[in-house]
Amino acid sequence: MKKVIFALAAIGLLLTGCGGATLDKSDDSDTKGAVAEKKPEELVVGVSISTLNNPFFVSVRDGINELAEENKTKTIISDAQNDSSKQSNDIDDLIQQQVDILLINPVDSSAIQPAVEAANQANIPVIALDRSSDGGDVMSLVASDNVKGGEMAAQFLIETLGENAKIVQLEGIPGASATRERGEGFEKGAKDKLEIVDSQSADFDRAKGLTVMENILQANPDIDAVFAQNDEMALGAIEALKAANKTDVIVIGFDGNDDAIKSVENGDLTATVAQQPTEMGKLALQAAYDYFSGKTVDEKIDSPLELVKK
Missing domain, CATH: 3.40.50.2300 (Response regulator)
Known part of the structure; x- marks a missing residue:
């Protein structure tokens, strides 16, 4: 009997070691990429913007809100005011509010890493906007080249x-x-x-x-x-x-x-x-919708660029 118990425990450890880290809210590592599907109107989306003093990021926010209103999605938006410490606290608050997903536009790509890792620990998927994170698991980066x-x-x-x-x-x-x-x-x-x-x-x-x-x-x-x-x-x-x-x-x-x-x-x-910041915001929220509908989301989503001159 002891041999049977030991064998089962060893199998359990082997399976645990082979399972990759996922952003799934379940603990089933054998269903990597699986997610409890939700409709847009059922989602609560946390958004952390680096600064709303910059018109570019105001447009990013507006793009998120426009698509959210069309789909009756609740958004909770915070302004980090170009302060990495404030952004980390804002994200902690969003995690405590148990948002379904986080859209993060980092103030600093290095300083944001612990906040991304905290979201990973809480099994909350992260989409980065315009700027990436130097660490932690980010499901997708929506940005121009x-x-x-x-x-x-x-x-x-x-x-x-x-x-x-x-x-x-x-x-x-x-x-x-x-x-x-x-x-x-x-x-x-x-x-x-x-x-x-x-x-x-x-x-x-x-x-x-x-x-x-x-x-x-x-x-x-x-x-x-x-x-x-x-x-x-x-x-x-x-x-x-x-x-x-x-x-x-x-x-x-x-x-x-x-x-x-x-x-x-x-x-x-x-x-x-x-860039097209309004479109960038919409692309990020659409990626969230795709994720919760069970679709595959690209690790990098390109937002278009064009040279504007007189």
């Missing part, structure tokens, strides 16, 4: 100014995946063709974009162009350039928010690598 977008910006400057033009780059929040990827793409596209004379962080913020640009101009008064890793920094840079009477300097942004598109139309912002 940031590397490609950075390359598009570099190519536009080469076509417009020719090679060897002097360029300044305004970087986003250090640690954000979008910052790394847009910078990687831009520097790859610019290599041996453009001279990047300075590259500094302005935290994806318009006011900081203005201040950082003012400081850069003091050391580099003869630049030809600015690549800002988002439109908010680009619009701030334009104000600094105007104040310094540098109206011949080309500025290209990234995102395609409403203020940027208007600025392009007015002839202030030269161009922007435009």
